[in-house]
Amino acid sequence: MGATGAFALQYVPRALVVPGDPAATADRLRDSEALFRLGLAAELISTITFIFTALVLYRLFQRVDRTLATLMVLFVLLSVPISLVNVLSEVVAMLLATGGNALSAFGRSELDTLAFVAMRLHSQGFALAEIFWGLWLMPLGILAMRSGFAPRVIGVLLIVAGSAYVVHAFTSFVLPQYASVVANIALLPEAGEISIVVWLLATRFGAASRPKLEVAAAPS
Secondary structure (H helix, E strand, O other): OHHHHHHHHHHHHHHHOOOOOHHHHHHHHHHOHHHHHHHHHHHHHHHHHHHHHHHHHHHHHOOOOHHHHHHHHHHHHHHHHHHHHHHHHHHHHHHHHHOOHHHOOOOHHHHHHHHHHHHHHHHHHHHHHHHHHHHOHHHHHHHHHHHOOOOHHHHHHHHHHHHHHHHHHHHHHHOHHHHHHHHHHHHHHHHHHHHHHHHHHHHHHHHHHOOOOOOOOOOO
């Protein structure tokens, strides 16, 4: 989920969107349609995988606190429709950039501007979903701290990461002139959510590498 999400939400927009330049952005969309559509697929995969990730973590932490585990899943499920609908903004941007007979009444500059607006709308939808991407980490962090089997520091890092996501998202809407500054500052605390991925992988592969004891069958 993290790999496809990073590709779709970080790499692809940075590669295709030219800030403040609709014409250049539309040119990149037309020239890199394959990359654009690969980004769409990655965004869909990441969003759908998010559902199963939350359900797996619910099974892991439900005995710690069922209410918090349920709240965690709820925040994830609230973000999913936003993310899926948000993909349509990118689809609209590509349709406008590539034109077609149905759009022949509009001039090229008008279509490029509309495509650019659609891409901007996608970034705003991303900020809206980001609120829930932050909120779900908070109950998950508390669960990790209370679990007794996960390192407490992971819980702290998750709560800090969730707070950073929420602050960044609200800044995008309330104080957009500071959004880029806050985004750069928030990168470090947001990276704290990687801690649980590292721990889960280490636990999984650590268990797989431990030798299994063979019990000899008792003589009949």
